[in-house]
Amino acid sequence: MKQSELFTKTRREAPADEVAKNAQLLVRAGYIHKEMAGVYDYLPLGLRVIEKIRAIIREEMNAIGGEEVSLSALQDPEIWKATDRWSDEKVDVWFKTAFKNGGEVGLGLTHEEPLTRLMTDHISSYRDLPRYVYQFQDKFRNETRAKSGIMRTREFTMKDLYSFSKDKAEHDAFYEKAKRAYENIFARVGIGDKTYLTYASGGSFSPYSHEFQTVCSTGEDAIYVDDAKKLAVNKEVYGDEKVYEEMGIKKENLKEEKAIEVGNIFTLGTKFSEALGLSYKDAEGKTTPVFMGSYGIGLGRLMGTIVEVFADDKGLVWPESVAPLKYHIVSLGKEGDEISQLADALYNDLKNAGVEVLYDDRDMSAGQKFADSDLLGIPKRIVVGKDAVNTGKFEIVDRASGEVNKAERAELIS
């Protein structure tokens, strides 16, 4: 990808209406565009990051038996009335609208109801279970206060997986697998060492749910972490003594941290299956409600968290696994000169070898190019200047550490 052909531009100044670091940097670097409060567009570089994250999550969900679907955003009020989640008193973040010819419709904020009903067409016997269904889909939540850039928005893409099991034992076994899959995901996107499995309130479904909380000074949640065991307790259940028994940790060993919730998994039990008639016949022919769980990760929030954790005062810093591209070639030549020709050749070689590379081929001063490169946060910068022409070796600068190495063309392509 040539930078001269990228329609997005970088900005030197942060926009006046953003305070959160993630939004300031992502807007400055041209990764996102703010449509309105709590509503953001993803531009080419930002979308590449989202797609990297999506691919990692997809691999991990497939690895534990997930089957991918895509459910509608428009929601039939009937099924939400069946679970008593349609009224604004019960769920205060609904976006509701109406059809031209009458009849209400909602914009989905989660998908337990529609998927549970859908599964009644496909599950009738114990032989049909367990099943694990997931999607990446846009959720709409009418937040009274959107805030913190892309961390809490009114429209966002979420990976939501729902598990359908015969009984609690089967559910519990999968729930543990899901925890491991989540740990893999957060490790792979680079925040594994800062992310804690956290006990949180279970809402109306079960005594506890589990959150994945990433320790970060700009986090909105307060958690109490046990570093040795890599576990944490959300402030909301901190006073509950039973939780420590269940976790096998001592309250005295905990220290308070600010954190960002990057994932949340729930045991749902039979609340939805009973309300919507999702049951199966067991081996004895007895009708039994399906035992459910739900497992969510917000893609935008995860991207924002990665920004908050790694960015420095010069700009974004992406771990290689989620970076929009691997290399950033910064050419210090002028169109047509020896340096430019070398940079062009390197770009073509890398591109042809299938290596993801952004090539700053613009006619700008070196200082501006370096500053932009820092802002964009691509992991490895390849500087092509007089040195490269004279020695045949390229200078490789690591964005995160600033470390400088030399490499030959062949090493970059492999």
Add this chain to the structure above:
RNA sequence: CGGGCCGGAGUAUGCCGGUAGUACACUUGCUUUGGGAGCAAGCUGACCGAGUUCGAUUCUCGGCGGCCCGACCA
């Protein structure tokens, strides 16, 4: 949902009840090119509505929009 701050060019600002000024950005040209270059010329602006007034970007009220604190976050 309670409370607070705010609304002038893409960004940041000066002055102001009387022709909206400046810097950076942007456009064009020339010179530059290893850390946000220089010169010259040019383009770009008062959220909406009502009221007060000879006159409102400025004052008042309402709306809309934005940010922050708190509450909420299945």
